[in-house]
Amino acid sequence: MxxxxxxxxxxxxxxxxxxxxxxxxVQNWKEASPRGEIVTRDLTKxxxxxxxxxxxxxxxxxxxxxxxxxxxxxxxxxxxxxxxxRADEWVLGVPMHNFSVPAVLKLWxxxxxxxxxxxxxxxxxxxxxxxxxxxxxFIASGGVYSPHxxxxxxxxxxxxxxxxxxxxxxxxxxxINAGGVAAIRPGKMDRQTFLEPHFGSIRAQFQSA
Numbered sequence: 001m002x003x004x005x006x007x008x009x010x011x012x013x014x015x016x017x018x019x020x021x022x023x024x025x026v027q028n029w030k031e032a033s034p035r036g037e038i039v040t041r042d043l044t045k046x047x048x049x050x051x052x053x054x055x056x057x058x059x060x061x062x063x064x065x066x067x068x069x070x071x072x073x074x075x076x077x078x079x080x081x082x083x084x085x086r087a088d089e090w091v092l093g094v095p096m097h098n099f100s101v102p103a104v105l106k107l108w109x110x111x112x113x114x115x116x117x118x119x120x121x122x123x124x125x126x127x128x129x130x131x132x133x134x135x136x137x138f139i140a141s142g143g144v145y146s147p148h149x150x151x152x153x154x155x156x157x158x159x160x161x162x163x164x165x166x167x168x169x170x171x172x173x174x175x176i177n178a179g180g181v182a183a184i185r186p187g188k189m190d191r192q193t194f195l196e197p198h199f200g201s202i203r204a205q206f207q208s209a
Contacts, residue, residue, distance in 0.1 A: 002036045004029050005087035009043045009105040010095045010140075017181050017195070018093030021138035024199050025091045028206045039083055043104040049076065051110045059114055077111040084112060089134045090170075092161075096141035100156045109164055118168040128169020135165055135173050136205075138198075144179035176201055 006026050010016035026038060049055070058070035059077070066074070084090070094101055101109075112118055119128050137158075145155035158175055165173060178198050183189040 002033050002089070003087045004033075004036060004038050005083050005090045006038055006040045007043065007090065007108075008041075008093045009102045009108075010093055011044050011102070011104075012095075016093070016095065017140035017178055017184075018095050018138050020195055021140070021176065021178060021198055021202070022091050022093035024202050025136055025138070028202055029089075029091070032206050039087060041080070041083060043102075043108050046076075046104070046108070048104065048107040048111070049073075050107075077114060077117075080108065080112050081114065081117050084118070084130060084133070087133070089136065091136045092138065094137055094139050094157060094161070096139060096145070096155070096157050099154045101160065113164060113168060126167065128167060130169040133170045133172065135170055137161060137173060137175050138178065139175060140178040140181050142180075142182035146177055146179055149179075174205075 004026065006022060008016075008019050008022055010018045013019070029036070030038065054070075055073050058066065058073045061070055092105075094105060097103070100106075115121070118130050119126050121127070139157050141155075141157075143151055145151050158177070162173060165171075176198055178194070180189075181194070184191050184194055
């Protein structure tokens with residue numbers, strides 16, 4: 001039985017474009033894998049603690065030597081990493097915030113990019129430990145930052161996610177970029193009209209599977 005991890009990071013709730021896109025993917029995945037399991041993680045509702053000296057010390061302490069306090073510090077990280085390990089595929093909704101990822105997604109990454117858990121140094125070379133995973137990432141931005149567009153150089157979302165997931169061993173990545181969301185707010189474009197081509201791209205993935 002296959003498992004899908006569904007991660008959302010937008011603070012906009014039902015108004016979110018990325019949540020609409022990730023939900024459309026989940027619905028199609030569910031229809032294609034009726035016996036599959038879906039694990040949901042809403043990062044805006046996850047209580048993160050910052051990475052401090054105590055956390056770093058715990059993360060680099062051998063498991064057998066961890067104190068109860070250190071285990072508590074790493075409990076959220078352990079849970080989030082277990083979700084990644086358990087799932088065969090991941091789908092992430094990622095709005096662009098100030099040319100990069102939302103703060104909650106960065107907090108999540110700081111918890112899951114962890115030595116000995118999702119990567120290791122093998123003969124001094126970092127090696128990803130999350131193997132045979134596939135990630136589907138939906139990015140929404142107010143402007144258009146697609147390759148060869150005038151503002152392409154300001155997109156730090158896709159390059160960053162490609163690098164950080166690759167560092168953990170995940171190189172099977174697909175991106176759908178929904179640029180130009182700003183046109184919806186003043187009514188220059190209907191929301192459903194904006195979404196429909198992207199929904200079509202999602203459905204096409206399952207029709208060709």
